[in-house]
Amino acid sequence: MSEGRIAVVTGAGSGIGRAVARAMLEDGFCVALAGRREEALRETADGHADALVVPTDVTVESEVEALFDRVVAEWGRVDVLFNNAGAFGPTASAAEISPADWRRTLDVNLTGSLLCAGAAMRAMIAQRPSGGRIINNGSISAQVPRPLSVAYTVSKHAITGLTRSIDLDGRPHGISAGQIDIGNARTSIMSEIGVGDGALQADGSRRVEPTFDVADAARAVLFMAQLPAEANVASLTVAASGMPYGGRG
Secondary structure, eight states: TTTEEEEEEEESHHHHHHHHOOOOOHOEEEEEEEESOOHHHHHHHTOOOOEEEOOOTTHHHHHHHHHHHHHHHHHHHOOOEEEOOOOOOOOOTTTTTTOOOOOOOOHIIIIIHHHHHHHHHHHHSSSSSSOOEEEOOGGGTTTSSOTBBHHHHHHHOOOOHHHHHHHHHGGGGGGEEEEEEEESSSSSHHHHTTTTTTTEEETEEEEOOOOOOOOHHHHHHHHHHHSOOOOOOOOOEOOOOTTTTTTHH
16 A cells, blocks of 8 residues: 555545545545544445545544544554534624534534544654644635634634644654635535525625535645645635635625
């Protein structure tokens, strides 16, 4: 098995995670599919011989550790983590959000990403040769927030700090990290923010926004994953052409 071809994809049961996992499998990666819903993960795998289905709640430390232990036991190493599992969370401002909703959103989007990155780093440090790549799924909300998305926006800003810290602390071990910020790929999360019926804009109006094929987002992640160890994409933004990104509302 060639070096650099063992990947873990979280949130692999739908959306961007499913598209990325399938793109990696088609490209010849061995891919561990992680997510809470086993049936959805098996639909992503679609019987592929190089897909490993590992039901995992990324907010539970023991389940995350078991995921990476399983991958190492099966394939001997971890070369790439696509840290993708996340949720949009409640529609609320800082004045309105409940502490419970805030914690739930950050637990998935931020703490879950930390737990997976930590387990991946430990595996990458221990393996021989050491090293690997962690790709964190941010959002264009890491740069420009949507109205009434305080928990999601804060979590995605924090992912940028996580990415940069991993890249710095992983340097002595040959571990690199990059972040992809995706805007308006056609996935189920788009219906959560109302893009199909008109997304809320900063001026209070609603606007049907352009979207793009999730397969194109997957190709961008695959490009980052395919790079040789001496190269890294630190930050990449892929958004629907014509969407209100530079100036929302």
